[in-house]
Amino acid sequence: MCGRFALFTDPPAVTMRLGLPDAETGWAPRYNVSPGTWITGVRRREPKDEPTIDDLWWGYRPSWAGGDAPQPINARVETLATSRYFKGAFRHHRCLIPADGWYEWVPTASGKQPHFICREDRELLFLAGIWADYADGSACCAIVTEPARGPAKEIHVRMPLALAEDSLEAWLDPLLHERDAIRAAVQHLDVDLVTHWPVSKRVNRPGNDDATLLEPLKA
Numbered sequence: 001m002c003g004r005f006a007l008f009t010d011p012p013a014v015t016m017r018l019g020l021p022d023a024e025t026g027w028a029p030r031y032n033v034s035p036g037t038w039i040t041g042v043r044r045r046e047p048k049d050e051p052t053i054d055d056l057w058w059g060y061r062p063s064w065a066g067g068d069a070p071q072p073i074n075a076r077v078e079t080l081a082t083s084r085y086f087k088g089a090f091r092h093h094r095c096l097i098p099a100d101g102w103y104e105w106v107p108t109a110s111g112k113q114p115h116f117i118c119r120e121d122r123e124l125l126f127l128a129g130i131w132a133d134y135a136d137g138s139a140c141c142a143i144v145t146e147p148a149r150g151p152a153k154e155i156h157v158r159m160p161l162a163l164a165e166d167s168l169e170a171w172l173d174p175l176l177h178e179r180d181a182i183r184a185a186v187q188h189l190d191v192d193l194v195t196h197w198p199v200s201k202r203v204n205r206p207g208n209d210d211a212t213l214l215e216p217l218k219a
Contacts, residue, residue, distance in 0.1 A: 001074050002127070002143045002160035004203065005102035006031045006116070006214065007040060009124050014098050015053065017124060018042060018168065023053035031213045032103075034206040035059055035073040041141055043095035043131050047174035056095065060142035062088075062132035075130055075142040077161055081179040086142075089130035091177045096168060097127040097143055097160075101214075103203055104156040104196075114203045115155050116214055117196040125189070126168055128161040150191030162189040 008029035015022050020042070027040055041056040059071040065085070075083075080090040101118030119125060128144040144161040152159040163171055163186065170176060170185035198217040202208045 001104075001145055001156070001158050002102050003035060003073065004206075005033050005097075005099045005127075005160075007033060007099050008211070009098065009100055011053075014040075014124065018051065018096075020051060020053065029211070030209060031211055032203055032206060032209040033058075033099075039097065039141070041095045041097050041129060041131065041139075042126075042172070043093070043139070044172060044174055047092070051096075051172050054139065056097075056129075056131055056139050056141040057134055058141060058143075060086075060089075060130065060132060060140050061134070062140070063135045067135070071140075072142055074145045074160075076158075077128075077144050077146045080130070080144065086130060089132050090179075090182075092174070093131045094171050095129040095131045095141055096163070096171065097129045097141070099125045099127055099160075101125065102127075102160055103199070104152075104159075106155055106198075111201075113217075114199050114201060115196045116199045117152055117155060117159070117194060119189075119193050120195040121193065125162045128163055128171055128186075146188065149188075149194075151194050151196055152191070155196055162194075163187070164189050 011026040035058045038055045039058045061071040105112040129141045131139050131141040134140040145158045146161045148159040167186040203213045
């Protein structure tokens, strides 16, 4: 799963990586992004539009679903194309969630130990997401997950679907609708690029949000 992540790369660096104009509003560094908050995403509001940086509510509940519908923060890649709740967004409303890394917890004898997982070269990640119109006219999203691979598998059985650099445009492509075409055009990040290390349990509290959360835990 993906239940907490960090985004501290400067906004101009994000837009430059995607070949987009600078965002109308920037964002402050966040080292402990939790669900049920506004997060930074990249999407096409309409198929004819160019991708833009937008604020998305992390908790997916489409306007058509009603106020009592579930609000998942993740969507499993295995069922994206077949789930009634997700398949419309998978076909028409895919987005990117920029992140510098994400957190996951390992059970230990002394409780769950958080780890920070990121690229070994510390470059920015782009996580696959889906979005929908929210009841109030804004947009909500879920981060797509896949079975964990490589070093991430040491921490948890699942991980966010981090996309390869040359797959970002295809993921946002409004002309790609069919599952097989999307799968053929989109590849996940090379697993050998991923690393992780244990960090302070301070990350367990969403209110703690500073760069020290990323420091490797001292033995």
